[in-house]
Amino acid sequence: MSRLVLILGDQLSPEIAALKAADKASDVVVMAEVAGETDYVPHHPKKIALVLAAMRKFAEALRDDGWDVRYSQLDDTENSGSIVGELLRRAEETGASEVLATEPGEWRLIEALSAAPIPLRQLPDDRFLASHEMFETWAEGRKSLRMEYFYREMRRRTGYLMEGDDPAGGDWNYDKENRKPAPDEIDFGGPMQFTPDETVEEVLTLVEARFGENFGDLRPFAFATTRGQARRALAHFIKGALPKFGDYQDAMMTGERFLYHAVLSPYINIGLLDVREVCDAAQAAYEAGEAPLNAVEGFIRQIIGWREFVRGVYFLEGPEYPRQNKLNQQRKLPWFYWGGETKMACLAKTVEQTREEAYAHHIQRLMVTGNFALLAGVDPAVVHEWYLAVYADAYEWVEAPNTVGMSQFADGGLFASKPYVSSGAYIDRMSDYCAGCAYDVKTKVGEGACPFNLLYWHFLDRQRERLEGVARMGNMYRTWDRMDDDKRAQILREAEAFLERMSAGEVV
Ligand code: FAD
Numbered sequence: 001m002s003r004l005v006l007i008l009g010d011q012l013s014p015e016i017a018a019l020k021a022a023d024k025a026s027d028v029v030v031m032a033e034v035a036g037e038t039d040y041v042p043h044h045p046k047k048i049a050l051v052l053a054a055m056r057k058f059a060e061a062l063r064d065d066g067w068d069v070r071y072s073q074l075d076d077t078e079n080s081g082s083i084v085g086e087l088l089r090r091a092e093e094t095g096a097s098e099v100l101a102t103e104p105g106e107w108r109l110i111e112a113l114s115a116a117p118i119p120l121r122q123l124p125d126d127r128f129l130a131s132h133e134m135f136e137t138w139a140e141g142r143k144s145l146r147m148e149y150f151y152r153e154m155r156r157r158t159g160y161l162m163e164g165d166d167p168a169g170g171d172w173n174y175d176k177e178n179r180k181p182a183p184d185e186i187d188f189g190g191p192m193q194f195t196p197d198e199t200v201e202e203v204l205t206l207v208e209a210r211f212g213e214n215f216g217d218l219r220p221f222a223f224a225t226t227r228g229q230a231r232r233a234l235a236h237f238i239k240g241a242l243p244k245f246g247d248y249q250d251a252m253m254t255g256e257r258f259l260y261h262a263v264l265s266p267y268i269n270i271g272l273l274d275v276r277e278v279c280d281a282a283q284a285a286y287e288a289g290e291a292p293l294n295a296v297e298g299f300i301r302q303i304i305g306w307r308e309f310v311r312g313v314y315f316l317e318g319p320e321y322p323r324q325n326k327l328n329q330q331r332k333l334p335w336f337y338w339g340g341e342t343k344m345a346c347l348a349k350t351v352e353q354t355r356e357e358a359y360a361h362h363i364q365r366l367m368v369t370g371n372f373a374l375l376a377g378v379d380p381a382v383v384h385e386w387y388l389a390v391y392a393d394a395y396e397w398v399e400a401p402n403t404v405g406m407s408q409f410a411d412g413g414l415f416a417s418k419p420y421v422s423s424g425a426y427i428d429r430m431s432d433y434c435a436g437c438a439y440d441v442k443t444k445v446g447e448g449a450c451p452f453n454l455l456y457w458h459f460l461d462r463q464r465e466r467l468e469g470v471a472r473m474g475n476m477y478r479t480w481d482r483m484d485d486d487k488r489a490q491i492l493r494e495a496e497a498f499l500e501r502m503s504a505g506e507v508v
């Protein structure tokens with residue numbers, strides 16, 4: 001009796017667990033483009049196109065390799081619209097009575113598969129280096145979860161950048177060398193671009209017709225959609241950008257959207273690249289003397305550290321995690337997150353880049369859009385939905401902890417030691433955005449004051465009860481308390497007025 005082998009749109013790895021456990025001679029692979037997945041948030045059209053094009057090409061590669069693949073296209077008349085519906089339809093068609101799946105990266109889908117009226121096994125997704133059990137064991141009994149200690153454990157386990165039992169170079173972490181402000185010039189032209197072939201063009205036409213109203217520009221579309229292309233993009237990054245990756249990791253520059261970032265997360269997250277091959281390539285560059293230790297350590301830390309860590313948190317905390325709101329923030333997401341006008345140059349540029357590229361780098365996500373939403377008191381659930389929709393690399397297992405936990409502090413500091421908030425000074429130091437802004441970053445209050453300067457104190461003041469006791473926040477409260485009463489009252493008044501105008505739909 002044959003079995004069905006489910007491959008989801010972010011499981012496009014030849015070594016995925018369900019395929020490894022299957023029998024090519026008798027089992028049938030099921031892949032399905034379905035409205036249930038294209039519509040659960042208003043995904044950026046580039047993200048939908050990337051997933052569907054890569055799915056179609058992966059299905060072709062499996063067929064070439066001898067698999068029987070039943071592939072449902074989004075516009076097939078028989079398409080039931082959901083993953084479970086398509087499994088049941090294919091079960092009836094083939095007579096299969098059992099499904100082999102690899103655990104999805106989202107509770108929503110895990111629960112749907114668990115409730116499917118057909119015997120279904122969800123195998124652990126061993127593309128990740130840390131299993132759920134390993135993370136649970138590591139987390140057990142710890143008062144707080146700190147990425148740094150998890151990362152050291154992962155370095156020891158994987159052997160990356162280790163000299164015996166010690167970290168290469170003597171230190172575990174070179175983060176302090178990774179915070180240089182924007183340089184005068186960038187000598188890397190950005191990620192490798194790929195011209196759409198016939199399959200990609202077909203998908204682009206479909207996405208244009210069905211998702212043309214979603215936020216985001218579909219064209220030009222230049223993402224890699226096969227494993228071979230993604231590997232070329234990896235090699236291009238290792239040679240052209242990795243050597244300087246560390247130095248300018250936190251910088252932001254108008255006109256230089258990618259700086260020395262990898263822009264590989266869209267490929268890693270759907271399975272076109274394996275984390276081991278990515279880290280191996282980085283370590284090989286270090287060993288060959290082609291990239292310095294601070295760059296390679298910084299890069300490997302993001303992958304075996306942060307990426308594995310946030311996944312551990314997502315699965316440890318359970319399905320309710322994305323709905324946390326420990327700071328009780330309730331405001332609606334301002335319209336300019338969806339492309340409406342704003343006079344704040346940092347936000348306008350980050351959102352514009354997001355619309356055009358379905359990409360913004362970490363500091364833009366954390367310290368511009370994330371920082372503003374937190375300061376302005378936006379409901380973390382809608383912030384979460386926005387991040388899940390607008391980035392090509394967004395899947396709940398990685399997006400939710402980054403947004404709800406790291407960026408919005410909505411879990412009360414499960415793994416972030418304090419909220420990532422800053423006034424305009426940080427953005428001014430790390431970017432060139434302020435130079436072209438209608439507001440003045442140096443003005444703290446009064447005419448032309450940068451809204452981040454006002455909202456920063458407003459946030460601290462209104463969250464005092466919850467945050468004053470948080471380690472490293474005490475200094476901020478002491479500075480606030482030292483200001484004279486009139487100035488504090490003026491800041492709060494102006495911040496309130498700004499928020500009211502913003503929520504009333506005025507261009508701010
Ligand atoms: P680089 O800066 O070049 O880093 C290299 C790789 O490290 C990335 O490709 C990625 O795989 C990994 N990485 C780096 N930082 C993180 C991190 N914090 N968590 C997990 N992996 C990391 N990343 C996603 O992959 N999907 C998301 O949906 C996502 N949402 C985010 C939301 C917010 C609010 C924030 C603050 C961060 C989010 N991140 C997310 C993490 C990070 O911003 C992206 O991984 C990174 O910007 C991807 O671009 P890159 O490939 O150029 O990364």
Ligand code: DLZ
Nearest residue numbers: 008009010032033034037038104105106
């Ligand atoms: C993101 C996405 C999209 C847009 N479309 C599909 C699809 O049509 N079929 C599919 O199998 N997967 C798709 N995906 C990826 C899934 O949403 C992803 O597997 C789950 O969110 C779990 O991470």
Ligand code: SF4
Nearest residue numbers: 344346424434437450
């Ligand atoms: Fe952003 Fe303020 Fe700088 Fe304008 S002045 S770009 S609002 S930080």
